[in-house]
Amino acid sequence: MDSDSPVSFSLSQRVVHWVTALLVSFNLLFSDGMEQWNRAMRRTGSATADQIASANIHAYVGIAILILVALRLVLRFKSGVPVAPPEEPAIFRLGAKLAHALLYLLLIAMPFTGIGAYYFGNGAAGGLHADVLKVLLWIVIVAHVFGALVHQFYWKTDVLRRMTVG
Ligand code: HEM
C-alpha cells in the first residue's frame, strides 16, 4: 500500500466527477438535436438556425467534457487517488482500474471524433463516434455504476462516500 495516498478524493476531484457525469449523461441521452442536424446536412447540405443551435449545445457540452477531463487528469496527478479498499477482491480491483482507464480514454475520444465530424465533416469520425464509441461508453458506464453499487451494498466499502461527501 502507498502510505502517501489520500483517504478520499479531493473536493475539486469530486465536483469535477459529478459535473462530468451530468454532462456525459446529457449528451448520451439528449443527442436528438445533433442527430437532426446531421440528417439535415446529409440530405440537403444545410440546416435551419434551430437545428444548428441545438447541435451547438451538444458540441459545447462535449467540448466542456474534454476540458474537464484534462483538468481531472491534472488533479489526479497532483492529489493522487485513494487506494482500493481491502474488501475488494484483486480481480475486481483490476477491473475497476481498467474501467477507469477506459472511461478516461472514451471521454477524450468521444469529443475528438465528434469535433472531426461536426467541424471538419469527417464521416468516418462520425461513424466511430455515433456507432462504436457511444456503445462502448454506455457499456463501461453501466459496469462502473454497477461496480459502485456492489461496493456500497455487497462489500460495504466507503468507496461511494469518498467520491461524494469525502
Ligand atoms: C456517467 C458518467 C460517469 C463517468 C464518466 C464517471 C467516471 C469516473 C472515473 C473516470 C473515475 C475514476 C476516478 C479516478 O480514479 O481518477 C470515477 C470514479 C468513481 N465513480 Fe464515476 N463516473 C460516472 C458516474 C458515476 C456514478 C453514477 C456513480 C455512482 C453510482 C459513480 C461512482 C464513482 C465512484 C464511487 C468512484 C471512485 C472509485 C474509487 O474510489 O476508486 N460514478 N468515475
Ligand code: HEM
Ligand atoms: C463525451 C462527449 C460526447 C458524448 C457522450 C456524445 C454523444 C453522442 C451521441 C449519443 C450521439 C448520437 C449517436 C446516435 O445514436 O446516432 C452523438 C452524435 C454526434 N455527436 Fe456527439 N457526443 C459527445 C461529444 C461531441 C462533440 C464535442 C461533438 C462536436 C463538437 C459531437 C458531435 C456529434 C455529431 C456530429 C454527431 C452525429 C454523428 C453521426 O451520426 O454521424 N459530439 N454524440
